[in-house]
Amino acid sequence: MARVSIKSIAEVLGVSTATVSLVLNGKEKEGRVSKDVAEKIRLKAKEMHYEPNNLARGLRMGCSQTIGLIVADISNLFFANLAFHIQEHAEKYGYSVIITNTNESDLKLEKMVNVLKSRQVDGFIIVPTEHGMPYVETLVKRNIPTVLVDRNFAEIKAGAVVVDNYHASAKAVKSLIRQGCRNIGLIIYKSRLQHMRERKRGYIDAITEHGFYNPDFVKEINYSTISNDIPIAIESLLLKENRIDGIFFATNTLSMLGIKQLMNMNRRIPEDLKVVCFDKSDAFDFMDIPIPYIFQPLPEMGRIAVELLVEQIKEPSGERKCVELQASLVNSPVNN
Amino acid sequence: MARVSIKSIAEVLGVSTATVSLVLNGKEKEGRVSKDVAEKIRLKAKEMHYEPNNLARGLRMGCSQTIGLIVADISNLFFANLAFHIQEHAEKYGYSVIITNTNESDLKLEKMVNVLKSRQVDGFIIVPTEHGMPYVETLVKRNIPTVLVDRNFAEIKAGAVVVDNYHASAKAVKSLIRQGCRNIGLIIYKSRLQHMRERKRGYIDAITEHGFYNPDFVKEINYSTISNDIPIAIESLLLKENRIDGIFFATNTLSMLGIKQLMNMNRRIPEDLKVVCFDKSDAFDFMDIPIPYIFQPLPEMGRIAVELLVEQIKEPSGERKCVELQASLVNSPVNN
């Protein structure tokens, strides 16, 4: 079963490959192919189950209609959902998506950028790692279409779509204060990434505004030792003298493990203490009471990421837009 | 910034592209290139940041070092994890993975097969849709490397890696019986797919063996109307006269929604009734008591899927193996 190419169609029909190509790309008008021949070609193509070879086309055209998506971890629901929406929209524009993982490793980010480059992706959508800026910068400097998502490096002007982490975070903390919390803990990753810094800043500013700031209440967790760190952090936070009455979890994984630890320690939510989380976790559905959380508009983010990228692909040296979306607080007993 | 190709290196160094290609592919021995020239080429390549163009290579070699992965829904944790492990192993063999979704639509399966074929993927790993057999069959007939995963069509000899759904299911049900359950409900998708049929058969056989079978206790849910169907199914199952004391949920999504409904109805697990689920859900971590579930060896499945596919790619007309893995029951108070 030999591959059926434009050439085989051309031979069978006794025309040139150019004609076949013209017709199959709907350029018969400019290419001026007669209706008869065009119809014959289209029929034969269907009959022979012709499928264009995108490698060849990509080679010739200098583009592959493929987007490279680099996320931290596809098995994390947040990224999986993001990937889903990115794919759905990419498809609309005729793009396929190659997804790769970094597992938060800078080395892997570099490797993946190279792998995807050699596959001639037309552009990148990247959730960068903590120290991944240099690799992203290289792409930007070479005018390779690149959109950062979830996390941004303000210093380099790549395109980006992120949420307003600062205000989202502040909103979350204020909702706790409005519920009467005074001693509010923060469980967050130790990270230099802007989105984490912003979430922390949002927490600190909101809480300082009300005069409740206590640096001891900020617990920074190492990504790689999270399972060990969380129980320790929560336990030290919940020491009697701290009188903790609220906790803000800065990511969904932190929430998951944190709340689990609270349950292990027999703390009731919200009677003993109140919580609010960044991002939803499937698990929230199971809680007796609804867990308030910051909702990031994932479908929106996916859509915009693709749109920004497609714009850049059309005009690689054009301006690179950064879009900041507002996140909302859901399930909170206090409004706004 | 023009792309750096083998040609540009050759021109700068005043040698032919053939020599450069030979060296860069480590074929200097057979190609008999002098150490001097080889070293010069390697240096220059690094200096110019040469990255091979995989489109061109793929076109020439007739293979793209790319695997097409088609899953039902990448935002479902089960598939996201599966995709993760498939990727990790594919990478080891030098393959990239293009992931696409069907959302359980047969039409989309057909479309995705064509999209991936035109991208010249070297093989497919597919989680097929309910009526997707014809499309898979076409691939198999054309000797296109194909491995089914999670779900199999026994009728066509594609490669496959699945769990022993029948015994896993029976194991789950028997654990309920051993805990004293007599009236055990089954919440399952209405589907002709073999894995669903096997799970149902496992349930029926195990329960019939003990003389407790009652067809009314089997509730089949439509995938597309799941949010409506689940509460109705659970409510009708829990009618007083049924004296239901156990429920077996046949997938993770069914478990999630089903347990949520049980909680809405204030049924305590395991006091009021016991449950056992197929697949883990993140949410289980949040439950007061551990939820027993059937654990599918996902890392194994991913690894084997890739290995089977790579074998097929090496020998497309060779025998296509089907691997059946045993799933285990975890968190159950009764052993085995």
Add this chain to the structure above:
DNA sequence: TTTATACGCTTAATCGTTTAACTATAAAGT
């Protein structure tokens, strides 16, 4: 001296598509 062979590199075809430039014919305009 002649012939074989090893060495070191080049030539050129090829993969499947696209597309600018060209050709050939007919019809229309002057």
Add this chain to the structure above:
DNA sequence: ACTTTATAGTTAAACGATTAAGCGTATAAA
């Protein structure tokens, strides 16, 4: 009759990499 214009195609180069076959030159063998 001659030029222009429209029609309906074809030719051939190009994208970047691979690789079988070829070709001088030098050395070794006969």
